[in-house]
Amino acid sequence: MYADYRFATVNGKAARDLINDQVWNAEVFLPTVGKRGAAIIEARGLSSAASAANAAIDHMRDWALGTQGKWVTMGVPSNGDYGIPKEHHVRLPGHHRGRKVHRRAGPAESMPSSQERINKTLKELQDEQAGVAHLL
Numbered sequence: 001m002y003a004d005y006r007f008a009t010v011n012g013k014a015a016r017d018l019i020n021d022q023v024w025n026a027e028v029f030l031p032t033v034g035k036r037g038a039a040i041i042e043a044r045g046l047s048s049a050a051s052a053a054n055a056a057i058d059h060m061r062d063w064a065l066g067t068q069g070k071w072v073t074m075g076v077p078s079n080g081d082y083g084i085p086k087e088h089h090v091r092l093p094g095h096h097r098g099r100k101v102h103r104r105a106g107p108a109e110s111m112p113s114s115q116e117r118i119n120k121t122l123k124e125l126q127d128e129q130a131g132v133a134h135l136l
Contacts, residue, residue, distance in 0.1 A: 003033040004114060007093055082118050
C-alpha cells in the first residue's frame with residue numbers, strides 16, 4: 001500500500017501545501033499508514049477487519065451512487081496507470097458518476113519517490129500471488 005497525500009485536502013486546503021516536508025512524509029507519515037492495521041489491532045485488541053468492511057461499503061456506495069465530483073480512491077481494474085499491469089485490481093484516485101469511473105492518472109513522475117513506492121507495493125503483491133499460485 002502506498003499513501004499519497006498530494007491530492008488530499010484538509011479543511012479545503014491542499015495537504016501538500018500544509019505539509020511540504022518530504023522528510024516527514026518518508027519517515028513519519030508513510031510508515032504510520034503502512035502499520036495502521038497493526039495499530040488498530042493493538043488499540044482495539046481486535047482484528048482490523050471492520051476497517052476493510054467499511055472500505056468495501058464505501059466502495060459500493062460510491063460505485064452505485066457516484067461521488068458527486070469528490071475524488072476518492074476505489075478498487076478498479078488497472079488500465080496501465082503507474083506501470084501497474086492490467087491484470088491487477090488496485091485502488092486509484094478518481095471520481096465516479098453512477099457506475100462509470102472517471103480516473104485521474106496522477107502521474108507519479110511529479111514526486112520521484114511515488115513510482116518507487118508503487119513499484120515496491122506491486123512487487124509485494126506479485127510475491128503474494130506467487131506464494132499461492134500452487135493453490136490455484
